[in-house]
Amino acid sequence: MSRxxxxxxxxxxxxWAAACAGATLLPHLPRLPIWLGALAALIxxxxxxxxxxxxxxxxxxxxxxxxxxxxxxxxxxxxxLFGKQAGIALLALLLGLKYLECQRPRDVQVLVLxxxxxxxxxxxxxxxxxxxxxxxxxxxxxxGSLLSLHTRHPVRAQLRTAGVxxxxxxxxxxxxxxxxxxxxxxxxxxxxxAFSGRTGLSDSMQPGAxxxxxxxxxxxxxxxxxxxxxxxxxxxxxxxxxxxxxxQRWTIRRSTTADQPDxxxxxxxxxxxxxxxxxxxxxxxALDYPAAGIADATYAADFTVLGxxxxxxxxxxxxxxxxxxxxxxxxAPASLDGALNLPEASNPRTRALAEQLKGRHQTPEHIVTxxxxxxxxxxxxxxxxxxxxxxxxxxxxxFDTRQGFCEHFASAFVVxxxxxxxxxxxxxGYQGGxxxxxxxxxxxxxxxxxxxxxxxxxxxGWRRVDPTAASAPRRxxxxxxxxxxxxxxxxxxxxPNLTWLRxxxxxxxxxxxxxxxxxxxxxxxxxxxxxxxxxxxxxDWRQMGMxxxxxxxxxxxxxxxxxxxRAAPRDPLQRAWQHFERKLAxxxxxxxxxxxxxxxANRAASHCPEHADAIRAIAHRYARLRYSAGxxxxxxxxxxxQIKRFSI
Numbered sequence: 001m002s003r004x005x006x007x008x009x010x011x012x013x014x015x016w017a018a019a020c021a022g023a024t025l026l027p028h029l030p031r032l033p034i035w036l037g038a039l040a041a042l043i044x045x046x047x048x049x050x051x052x053x054x055x056x057x058x059x060x061x062x063x064x065x066x067x068x069x070x071x072x073x074x075x076x077x078x079x080x081l082f083g084k085q086a087g088i089a090l091l092a093l094l095l096g097l098k099y100l101e102c103q104r105p106r107d108v109q110v111l112v113l114x115x116x117x118x119x120x121x122x123x124x125x126x127x128x129x130x131x132x133x134x135x136x137x138x139x140x141x142x143x144g145s146l147l148s149l150h151t152r153h154p155v156r157a158q159l160r161t162a163g164v165x166x167x168x169x170x171x172x173x174x175x176x177x178x179x180x181x182x183x184x185x186x187x188x189x190x191x192x193x194a195f196s197g198r199t200g201l202s203d204s205m206q207p208g209a210x211x212x213x214x215x216x217x218x219x220x221x222x223x224x225x226x227x228x229x230x231x232x233x234x235x236x237x238x239x240x241x242x243x244x245x246x247x248q249r250w251t252i253r254r255s256t257t258a259d260q261p262d263x264x265x266x267x268x269x270x271x272x273x274x275x276x277x278x279x280x281x282x283x284x285x286a287l288d289y290p291a292a293g294i295a296d297a298t299y300a301a302d303f304t305v306l307g308x309x310x311x312x313x314x315x316x317x318x319x320x321x322x323x324x325x326x327x328x329x330x331x332a333p334a335s336l337d338g339a340l341n342l343p344e345a346s347n348p349r350t351r352a353l354a355e356q357l358k359g360r361h362q363t364p365e366h367i368v369t370x371x372x373x374x375x376x377x378x379x380x381x382x383x384x385x386x387x388x389x390x391x392x393x394x395x396x397x398x399f400d401t402r403q404g405f406c407e408h409f410a411s412a413f414v415v416x417x418x419x420x421x422x423x424x425x426x427x428x429g430y431q432g433g434x435x436x437x438x439x440x441x442x443x444x445x446x447x448x449x450x451x452x453x454x455x456x457x458x459x460x461g462w463r464r465v466d467p468t469a470a471s472a473p474r475r476x477x478x479x480x481x482x483x484x485x486x487x488x489x490x491x492x493x494x495x496p497n498l499t500w501l502r503x504x505x506x507x508x509x510x511x512x513x514x515x516x517x518x519x520x521x522x523x524x525x526x527x528x529x530x531x532x533x534x535x536x537x538x539x540d541w542r543q544m545g546m547x548x549x550x551x552x553x554x555x556x557x558x559x560x561x562x563x564x565x566r567a568a569p570r571d572p573l574q575r576a577w578q579h580f581e582r583k584l585a586x587x588x589x590x591x592x593x594x595x596x597x598x599x600x601a602n603r604a605a606s607h608c609p610e611h612a613d614a615i616r617a618i619a620h621r622y623a624r625l626r627y628s629a630g631x632x633x634x635x636x637x638x639x640x641x642q643i644k645r646f647s648i
Contacts, residue, residue, distance in 0.1 A: 012152055016145040017108050018048050021099050024115040024138050027122055027131075028092055033077055036089055039070075043096035066097055088121045105149045112142045129515045140166055168559060175551045179531075179544060182524040201239045201428055203281065205451060206249040207389050207397075210428070211405035214384065216446035220430055221285055222275040222513060223442045230270050232432060234323045236288045236452065236464065237444060239429035241302035247343040248393060250411065250426050255301040255335075260292035262301070263461075267324030272442075275516060276315045282306045285429060285444075287321035288464065294319050301335070302425070303327060303462075314516060328461035331423075336456060339423035347415055350394040354419035364422045368455050368465060371416055375470040380404065382472035406468045410451040413467035423456035427464070438510035572636040577622050580643045584615075587648045597623045611648055618642055 021044055029037040043066070070093040071081060078086035091114060098111045119138040122131050143162035153161070202209060221237075242250035269291070276285060284297055284305040292299070294317050298306050307315070353374070361367045381403040389396040389408075394415040397408045404412075410426050417424035431450035433442040452466040581591050581600075589604045601619030605612035621642065625635050 013105070013108050013145065013148040014102060016141075016148040016158075017099060017102055017111050018044065020115050020138070020141045020145045021095050021111060023141050024118045025092055025095060027134050028088060028118065031085075031125060032089055032092060036073070036077065036093070039073075040092045040096045043093075044099055047096075047100050062100065066100070067094070070094070070097065084121075084124050088118070088124070091118050091121065108145060108149060112145050115142045115145075127520050129511055132515075136166070171555050171558075172552065175548070175555065177522070178527070179548045179551065181544065182522070182527045201279070201281070201283075201449065203240055204249050204251045205242055205407055205411070205426060205428055207386070207393055207404070207408055207411070210407045210449050210451055211384050211386065213449045214405070214447045218446045219277055219509070220279075220444050220446050220448065221277055223272045223287070223433065223444070224275075224440070225270060225272045225442065227271060228268070229435070229442070230287065230321075230323065234270075234287075235432050235442075236323075236450075237285045237430040237433075238288045238290065238303065238305070238427060239283055239285055240427075241300075241304050241454075242426040242428060243302070243338050245342065245411075245415070247346045247391065253302075253338055257298040257300050257306060259298060261290060261299040261303055261327075263289065263303075263325055263327040263329075265291050265322040265325050267322055269320050269322055271318070271320045273316065273318050275513070276311060276317070278311050278313050278315075280310050280312055282308075282310055284311070284315070284317065286319050287323070289322055289325050289327050291320040291322055314520060316517075326461050328456065329459070331456060331461065336423045339425050339456060340418050340421070342415065342418050347392045347394040347419070349399050350392075350412065350416050351419045353398070354416055354421075357416075358420050364420075364455070364457055367420050367422055368417065368457075368463075371413065371420070372465065372467065372470050375409070375413070375467055378402065378471075380409070380471040382406075382409075382468065407451045409467040409471070410453050413453045413465070417453070417455055425454050427452050427454055431466075436506045436510055436513075438506055439513060441513060443509065573622065573625055573639065576636065576640045576643050579640075580618055580622075580646070583643070583646065583648060597626075608648060611646075614646055618646060 025037075025040055025044065029041070032040075071090070074086055074089050074093070075081060078089065080086050081090060095111065095114050095118060098107065098114060102108055102111060115138065119135045119142075122135055140159065140162045143165055144158045147158055147161055151158070151161075201213070240252055243253035244251045270287060272287070274285070284294065284307050286294070286305045289303055290299070290305050294305055296308050297317070298308070300306060305319075357367050357370050357374075361370050378398065379402065380398075382405070383403050384405060386397075386404045386408060387401045389401065393408075394412040397404050397412045398416075407426075407428075414424040414426050428449070428451045430444050430448045431452070432448045433444040435441070436443050450468070452464060452468070454462045455465055456462050577597070584591070584600075584604050587604075587608060589607050591600045595603070597619045601615050605615045608615065618639070621639055625639060
């Protein structure tokens with residue numbers, strides 16, 4: 001049996017398809033190469049303009065030719081047709097090409113499916129509330145495009161219908177969100193390039209690394225304290241500890257790990273819930289000094305907290321800190337030897353200064369104090385844009401340029417301490433944090449990235465020393481913006497003079513945090529906890545499947561009832577007449593679709609002659625009231641009473 005040919009498209013579905021494709025492509029443009037985004041947009045625009053001038057189909061050979069060319073260009077740009085970035089780019093070009101060949105309703109349906117895939121692709125880069133709103137708007141447009149294939153209504157009415165359909169699907173979405181099994185790990189097992197471009201601390205440090213990171217206003221993590229909040233001077237968030245030095249770059253030294261840190265906690269404890277943004281490394285940022293108890297974590301010998309796997313998605317964990325504890329009192333001799341190593345014949349002027357300090361002071365503690373005093377008097381400038389340093393970085397910073405960021409201060413100080421015979425190392429992490437007044441959480445940004453030093457003193461262990469504070473004490477108490485000159489190139493939303501914009505940012509980040517906790521944070525552990533409270537066991541897939549089927553069945557029944565209730569006439573005369581029809585139908589005389597009141601009454605009267613007079617009287621009254629100039633409420637009540645008394 002041959003299939004009937006599909007009808008060609010009218011202008012209305014084509015306009016809807018163009019709007020849907022354009023709205024879907026727009027949020028992807030900032031993430032695509034400029035040439036690629038421009039090409040996809042130009043294909044769409046050219047097709048729209050050609051439709052406006054003279055509606056016609058594009059030549060048959062054009063789409064395959066452009067598709068091959070698009071594949072070649074993407075292969076040239078990314079080196080592959082697979083992976084997140086290349087896949088999104090390919091779909092973006094295919095979207096334009098599909099619109100180019102839209103001639104039949106089926107073409108629009110395929111284009112809408114492509115739009116849905118690309119809207120889903122937005123969540124590969126960010127899962128913010130704004131992304132959710134954008135994807136929802138795109139879904140409404142896509143649904144409107146499908147509706148345009150079957151109905152022709154004004155744009156506002158079409159959008160309203162699409163919105164109603166989306167609202168009807170909302171309960172099903174919520175049910176599946178709660179009951180569908182959560183898969184641990186990153187979103188759908190994204191490919192290796194899924195998290196490329198993420199900012200954060202590195203496992204090495206060289207001059208300029210942290211100053212570059214500090215120009216980002218992105219959130220690194222949030223901490224919600226359960227009680228007392230530490231003062232600014234104690235807000236040191238520990239990250240990678242760097243021990244090995246080759247003269248230019250500091251790197252991590254591999255060390256043993258354990259299930260809990262090797263020190264006795266003393267002093268005030270600070271307990272908090274951490275929400276750490278993904279950074280694709282293993283370390284878990286923690287307030288110094290981290291105590292035992294962080295779930296699924298190990299503790300390195302240098303007191304770095306490590307996750308079991310790289311942090312490829314936002315992570316929440318509870319932690320405690322004891323900033324006044326003595327740590328590393330029983331440090332192994334091999335570790336101390338490693339904290340004294342310096343490249344031979346490097347930084348001669350810094351070594352000479354170290355010899356002077358050793359000659360004037362007898363104990364390591366006095367040497368440390370004297371070195372900080374020397375830095376304070378050396379008139380060193382704290383700046384985001386320090387000059388380039390030579391081969392001997394400590395010499396160049398301390399005696400030549402005298403300008404640097406925190407990594408310059410920390411690196412030079414540790415070199416000075418090692419040259420003076422005091423074991424020392426660099427610690428990177430974050431310092432500071434500001435309270436969001438709308439949820440009282442502490443927000444720490446990439447602009448708060450910091451480096452400081454630790455020196456080892458006999459009888460005390462590792463002591464934190466922040467050489468940056470010697471030249472820029474306001475950095476510790478007031479943050480980065482307070483320590484830098486007013487003309488510094490700070491991130492826009494970190495600048496202190498934009499109070500109203502910071503308030504707006506705090507409100508938005510409060511909403512984002514709530515979204516993270518309640519929507520994105522609904523992981524496997526949270527789901528199991530919720531379902532246990534509801535009496536369901538997530539390990540029994542049959543029970544979960546039955547719960548989903550019952551839930552979906554209940555929602556379908558509720559939707560059917562709502563549709564029937566909504567379809568019920570609001571006119572009291574019509575409601576009364578339908579009640580009369582139901583009574584006659586139960587007696588075996590249902591109304592036929594083409595029958596009016598008089599014809600229906602005559603047929604029912606002949607079927608039930610003993611009730612003929614009552615049937616004709618009700619039909620006559622209904623017809624008189626229905627077609628009269630203006631029936632009153634009293635007339636409607638009279639008809640309703642007459643039908644109510646009627647019995648058959």
